[in-house]
Amino acid sequence: MNKGGAEQGGHSSKQVENIVLVGRTGNGKSATGNSLIGKRVFVSKAHASGVTTKCQTHEAVTKDGHRINVIDTPGLFDIALSAEFISKEIVRCLTLAEGGIHAVILVLSARTRMTQEEESTLSTLQALFGSQILAYVIVVFTGGDVLKENNETLEEYLGRDCPAFIREVIKLSGNRMVLFNNRTHDEGKKAEQVHKLLSLVDKIRKTHHGEAYTDDMYHEIKAEQHKLRKQHEELESKNHPVDLVSLMKDKLQASYQEKMDQMSSTVKKNNY
Ligand SMILES: Nc1nc2c(ncn2[C@@H]2O[C@H](COP(=O)(O)OP(=O)(O)OP(=O)(O)O)[C@@H](O)[C@H]2O)c(=O)[nH]1
Ligand SMILES: [Mg+2]
Incomplete structure (x- = not known):
């Protein structure tokens, strides 16, 4: 059975919506994609260099009948991959996102200190897709379990360890932000975080009347x-x-x- 995520193989006549996961290597893009889908479809593991080296997609149907195509990408700043290779992957990602991009999930990690690489990820995203892409961005913080262990809320963590540019991104992206625990076994928690993420996708959908972002x-x-x-x-x-x-x-x-x-x-x- 599908645990908390979007349904597999359901039927819907609606247009498929492309949701792209971006962020630094190891932040938990693939793990978040798996949580969203409710099944382990993307490889996610601890590794010093990039685990995901090619864009991968997986289609699912949400509980309210929206067809989503989840696109997992390699870390834009993986030093083990050349700029040319990453560029090719981005072009491929655009080709995979037939009909444009409906939401971008910027995956950050509350388990590690945010670095210059986060800022570079963001400026590359804007340089490649145009600054208007922020209107389609949702920020996901992974490592909700670690914050919980430390008895800290996301707001407290952000007050303590959030560079100004991340604060700015959160503001510019309309405060669309969710804390994820990709390690939880609690079915209620799984369903709740996926629901919160999908409701933010829905917010973007309504703001843009279902129109995809194309540049x-x-x-x-x-x-x-x-x-x-x-x-x-x-x-x-x-x-x-x-x-x-x-x-x-x-x-x-x-x-x-x-x-x-x-x-x-x-x-x-x-x-x-
Ligand atoms: N504790 C904890 N660990 C997490 C969470 N999300 C992801 N991780 C772990 O972080 C590590 C990296 O996760 P991935 O999903 O492979 O990260 P990625 O961003 O896809 O990495 P690349 O494919 O290399 O770019 C794995 O060991 C995950 O289990 C979380 O919410 N809590
Ligand atoms: Mg990955």
């Missing part, structure tokens, strides 16, 4: 993809010589490469 980069990639795919199909349907078809394939590759390079330099600029 210039997204439109450019989609338009490019569409244009070249069409040309490719036309070529094949007209029985053009094989070498012409492969020339077009090279062109498609080249245009992708150009976008990757643009993104690489954006990631690098924020990273170093």
Whole structure:
């Protein structure tokens, strides 16, 4: 049975909504994705370097019938991965988010001190997706169990250990914030935190009338993809010589490469 999370394999005619998990390596993105879905679908474990190295998706249906596509991503600042590799993954993530992004879950950890990397994650997110992305951001703090052990509330923790930029993000994202304990076995607690997170997704949905976030980069990639795919199909349907078809394939590759390079330099600029 599904524990507290969104339902598996249910039926709904509604448009699928893309929910992207972002944040520093080890903050608990995959664990939060698993809690949200109510099943262990993403690999989540303690490791010095990145556990998730490729974007992965999983579709589920929420209790109130919304189809969600949860996208788990690698840590944007994993030093073990190159900027180029991460950029490619981001392009792939945009391609996986057919129809745009409906919510971004910025995963922070209350178990560790917030660092410069958190700020870089955020500026890269804004550089890649545009600053308006904040209107779609929900902040999840993992490690609710650790705060509880220390007899501390999230507000107390934030008062003690919250850099100004995180405070600013929380404010700019409309105070959408949830504390998660991804280690709990308490079914009531599991259901409650998922419900709270999904109600914030619902708030975003209502504010934007269900419209996904799409920016210039997204439109450019989609338009490019569409244009070249069409040309490719036309070529094949007209029985053009094989070498012409492969020339077009090279062109498609080249245009992708150009976008990757643009993104690489954006990631690098924020990273170093
Ligand atoms: N105590 C506690 N540990 C947690 C919580 N959430 C995640 N963790 C642990 O944190 C470690 C990293 O979690 P992941 O989900 O793999 O983190 P990630 O952000 O996906 O990491 P990368 O894939 O490397 O970017 C694992 O050992 C998790 O069990 C939480 O709420 N409480
Ligand atoms: Mg992960």
